[in-house]
Amino acid sequence: MGMREGGRIDVDEAAVIARVRAGEAEAYAELVRAHTAPALRVAVAFGAGADAEDVVQAAFFKAYRSLGSFRDGSPFRSWLMRIVVNETRNTVRSSARQRAATGREAALTEAEPLIPESADPAVAAVDEERRAQLTAALDQLSEEHRQVVTCRYLLEMDEAETATALGWARGTVKSRLNRALKKLSRILPQALRAEEGGEDHA
Template sequence: MKTREGGRIVTDEGAVIARVRAGECEAYADLVRAHTRIAHRTAVLLGAGADAEDVVQTAFLKAYQSLGRFREGAAFRPWLLRIVANETKNTVRSVRRLRAAAGREAALVEAEPLIPESADPANAAVADERRCQLLAALEELSEEHRQVVTYRYLLDLDETETAEALGWPRGTVKSRLNRALRRLERILGPDAVPPTADAAGREEAGAGMRGR
């Protein structure tokens, strides 16, 4: 399995994990470099805000401490992101605050600009506005629906990875995703989110959201 998330390529994560378990602690740095970017983006999207970096560091530490319980042959990324999500929830709860949509948007843009500097200013403004609308709409969803849309489309995990990251059966992911997209359609309008009655509709919806 090859993985790259803003860092060097990890050609065989299972082999790296085996090395760490065998006492080669420095090998864990390969996993940290490969997954730091998506871990940070996950923390931001789930509401960690200014605490995202601390959340990610704590999540990587907890993942390292739990490698002995990591299931051999499983994918590391969804397992890690589940830890990130739990740590984000704990952090938000401990400080007794939830980020508003505008604050989350600012943190997201700072974490990873989605519009290249070379983009046409008019098109960039439209894309910026659509992204703001989407993130504001996500705030109106239940936590479960917001999570499944975030993992499936904003973080671009496939269905299996989404199920593993959230700890849900795949059938639950499908049903909750379908209901979440229908809710977004009611909020944003029929032209913003395509019909979700079948798999093709869901994939089309995801493509539209990734382009926002």
């Protein structure tokens, strides 16, 4: 087991899954260790709030019990994230949308590089303001549009991972993301878009 770029733990997942299926239950801990951090980020981004750790624990337990239905050769991470997304939805279904907004803000904070301490405080203030505007804009999207933007941009999943995590076809991911981005571009203040490096997108 080695470290991958970006601090992700690298595991030979197929080998570990084979060991678990062969009765070596304790090998599952390797998968848990490798995927806890991304699973927590998904739970938080989908609004689990203070329940994120419980949600992830429940998701790992469900994944363990469902390992028989896991298709060999497919990415374990994407399959697991779908379970995390479903578990989070079930947990937060009855709670206020405010928790989802808080979660997305946390995910967004994590997704962006930290501002160095030497940075101009005015720059930091603008950054905070932009983050708040994006969070508020996401709250005006439909649930499906929020989910696809959260997966693709806040959690930096690729199209295939997003499709698996949300249980959608890849074409659906593409079309919903397109519509979500169009809606976001209308909602977000002109100032926020103009600041995107001052480039001319004519």
